[in-house]
Amino acid sequence: MKFGGTSVGDVERIARVARIVAAERKPGRGLAVVVSAMSGETDRLVGLARASAGETPNGGGLPAKDFNDEYDVIVSTGEQVTTGLLALALRRLGIPARSWQNWQIPFRTDDAHSKARISEIEESELGASMDAGVVAVIPGFQGVTEDDRITTLGRGGSDTSAVAVAAALKAERCDIYTDVDGVYTTDPRIVPKAQRLEKISYEEMLEMASLGAKVLQTRSVELAFAHCVPVRVLSSFVEPGEPNPGTLVCPEEEIVEKQVVSGVAYSRDEAKVTLLGVEDHPGVAAEIFDALANGNINVDMIVQSEARQEGRQNILFTCPEREAGRAAETIEAIKTKIGVDEIHIRRDVAKVSVIGIGMRSQVGVAKTMFAALAQKGINIEAIATSEIKISVLIDAAYTELAVRALHTAYGLDAA
């Protein structure tokens, strides 16, 4: 079971978490609970660390290599406090419980401080204690290196911690309690008729997560996929005993009724960069995208088309909005060398995607999408596809309209 920062935001909420944990206990079932820092606490600790390192609003301060290890020492205390508080709240309900710090388990990571990756979890002592009926309370988002230094997994790493613990313990399931009650066919704020999915496959969830649905972190879904850990997303604000089915993220084989399209996702954090009049000779695309990769620009869609001028082509690509300026500078620097006439950036674009494992065995899915958008008069600026998704780039002003139209077109609206 995993509870995030708002779920453990104060002592009363921690007491509710204890009641939720209590309701999950049954004979022969061991429980481990992964917790975040109380909401606001991580920000406070990050602020202290930065101030001590001399970071000013204009930059300055220590280089990352001299900062990140002690930053981890400071920031990791937030979750440690929550583990102790939840253990006490559980004991108050008469439930045996204890906190396990990562060095006590040990929960190993590499030494990439502040963004470490999990390497190994030694579960024998932890598992024995759980088998003896003691609820294990574990701090999320952190670990310990081979030479016993404290690390953190980077912001939001708690979901990943929980899945990793579940995988190590070969748990029947990993329940992620959050502030929504499951994964929806699309954003319910845009489409009130959006429906909670009972089940979704790892592959679909990965596309949903990386396409802008913020329910689970991509990293945690990847890990669950790799280790076949069933993950359930459910609400931490439902009183114990009340129905709280959530959404189960599971292997594709366990989903009997495969929807052609399971969900519609969107992202407004997009920019379109257009290169006009690029010289059309072999290797020019490689040069452009090599330069962008070296500049750490996350390029997503790419469309190449013939230009009016002979021997020239146009290249269009998308990247996260905040990287667009850097992308243009990167191209500017090699502009004369590779031969580019003009560079344009457009920021008011959005990406809308339909996702579904059923696409693999269905034809006509794209046709439905294009028809639905055309009917609303929405122009498509670029298209990208994978085995289980189709994404289109459109004018950002039409985002909601497009999402609603697609939700209806694929029969996802609730009755």
Place this chain on the structure above:
Amino acid sequence: MKFGGTSVGDVERIARVARIVAAERKPGRGLAVVVSAMSGETDRLVGLARASAGETPNGGGLPAKDFNDEYDVIVSTGEQVTTGLLALALRRLGIPARSWQNWQIPFRTDDAHSKARISEIEESELGASMDAGVVAVIPGFQGVTEDDRITTLGRGGSDTSAVAVAAALKAERCDIYTDVDGVYTTDPRIVPKAQRLEKISYEEMLEMASLGAKVLQTRSVELAFAHCVPVRVLSSFVEPGEPNPGTLVCPEEEIVEKQVVSGVAYSRDEAKVTLLGVEDHPGVAAEIFDALANGNINVDMIVQSEARQEGRQNILFTCPEREAGRAAETIEAIKTKIGVDEIHIRRDVAKVSVIGIGMRSQVGVAKTMFAALAQKGINIEAIATSEIKISVLIDAAYTELAVRALHTAYGLDAA
């Protein structure tokens, strides 16, 4: 070097501590710094722990055995944060530094959670790092058990941590930075002519500490005495480079000019319990003080005197003020069995003491004390002596007058 909670109270103060540490560096000298939690932080964490355990103003909550281990997990994070912050502040000055959590050293204690006693410090890895020029920053007030659970030493245990680290490292000295600039002949708030002592012996310091001078914790002085660690008490508010000699607490042999009296101490946390008309038969005193010991009453002075009534005696003893009520109840319970006519409690009393290793070889020290008090018309209600101190119990209203008179009588006033 050890810095308390007010010395590391915010990021600016931590930066000053870093400058003080920087000034102490010299080739071939390794430095370890023991730090407390930022002031206020421990109280905040204790509050959270108690709230989670369900402690109400009327009591309630978990029993100590189910509370103290997780309390230690929660409260110990306060010092951990400071270690990271100071390590960063030192690096900002270009000084290699790292934090060492107790489990990383390891710094072992017994398993008496929330009031653990230090058992062993493994200094090899720590010492090697210090020898390599890296300043070690260590959280005070805590440790780790043989089976790797976090413990705390009880409030104010940071001085003791520092002395223990110094002893393990066979350090040349343990410098305790505090909010006073040394140990004084008496409380300067009462006697403006009080003088800072250049040196004081462990034995004298122990008497000073336990008699109410709040500069160093008794436990830390005992430990320094046992391991012959020279301890220097000095101010953390003097800018680095300015004179800051402090007071050296050291073996008696190192003090060449032994004063007959080195200091005058006082304590107002005293109550006098008088038992009138106690039956005068063998074993009655044993019964009374056995009962008080079983009731955890800290009896200090004891005076026995004949009563007017034949076959009866009066017994007077002192104890800390907050224990006086319990002491009276304890006696009340066995009153008829042992034969006591009346029990009186007086709370407005104070204990004033003169301390000096020179007393051992000097006569007439007590005479000077009694004469000085008599001259001011101060009545002595009880007397207790040890090899190096004489204490008297007086009316609390005369405390300042008595301290001043004795300070003058023993020639301690500054010129």
